[in-house]
Amino acid sequence: MAFINFLKPKNTLEEGGRVSAPVQQDAGEPEKTCPNCHKSIPLSKLWAGNLVCPCGYHFRMKARQRIKLITYKDSFRELFSDIRSCNPLDFPGYTEKVETVTDASGEAEAVLCGTAAIDGMPCGLFVMEPYFMMGSMGSAVGEKITSLFEYATTHRLPVIGYTVSGGARMQEGLLSLMQMAKVSAAVKRHSDAGLLYVAVLTDPTTGGVTASFAMEADIILAEPGATVVFAGARVIEQTTRKQLPKEFQKAEFVLDHGFVDRIVSRSEQKKLLAEILRLHKGDNK
Secondary structure: OOOOOOOOOOOOOOOOOOOOOOEEOOOOOOEEEOOOOOOEEEHHHHHHOOOEOOOOOEOOOOHHHHHHHHOOOOOOEEEOOOOOOOOOOOOOOHHHHHHHHHHHHOOOOOEEEEEEEEOOEEEEEEEEOOOOHHHOEOHHHHHHHHHHHHHHHHOOOOEEEEEEEOOEOHHHHHHHHHHHHHHHHHHHHHHHOOOOEEEEEEEEEOHHHHOOHHHOOOEEEEOOOOEEOOOOHHHHHHHHOOOOOOOOOEHHHHHHOOOOOEEOOHHHHHHHHHHHHHHHHHHOO
16 A cells, blocks of 8 residues: 655654754854844853743743752652553654654653652642654653543642643544543543642643643643644634734733733742642642
């Protein structure tokens, strides 16, 4: 049986994730150019500021970097790391792509799940990885997040979730879309048990992830400037034949329309999450 010859990706999202801003080499320290203010910032200054430009632009951050930023010392204990992507539909080139992004990102899948403490407060934690196929949700991602919510329900833990995703993983077809319902069911059982779920939306949170567990949290936070969207702006404009407002689908726009509870800069997230977890623990004594 002959397979269709698929065109090569024309953008970096399709190739497995958008690369970070280009590094500019000169006689001194390496720099990155901010896509917002267009200024060059020394890498040491960016890292000192948790990958936030002085203008406020939030660069994307790898999952393990986020975990280190918000958790208490070395409290993170990874769970379900043995759950890996396969190629259930024998999609041409998918196995090779997974191998490529695994090598490039250093991760075996597009989400890390486990238990941790944030300022001493225990919780279940999942953090999606933007450099693994832009955090796209396949069967393994859905199974890992579902398993985390089930573990948290059994062990009476609140859940903190960081989302970043291009949506459902097209190479797994309907099996990928099924993860929306599976994770949502686990979130509902966790909620019915009287437990807290806080989502932090980062750039970008789109597609099936937005249409399911990203928007099902008790408290929904977002990073400044994050794209939060189901369908892309161009798709909506072409379908409705209407021009969309400026900054449509950015976190600030979504906040103004009631879909996000608060926008929180990266430097403030650990403190706020710890406060929320303390309040929740107090309510459940």
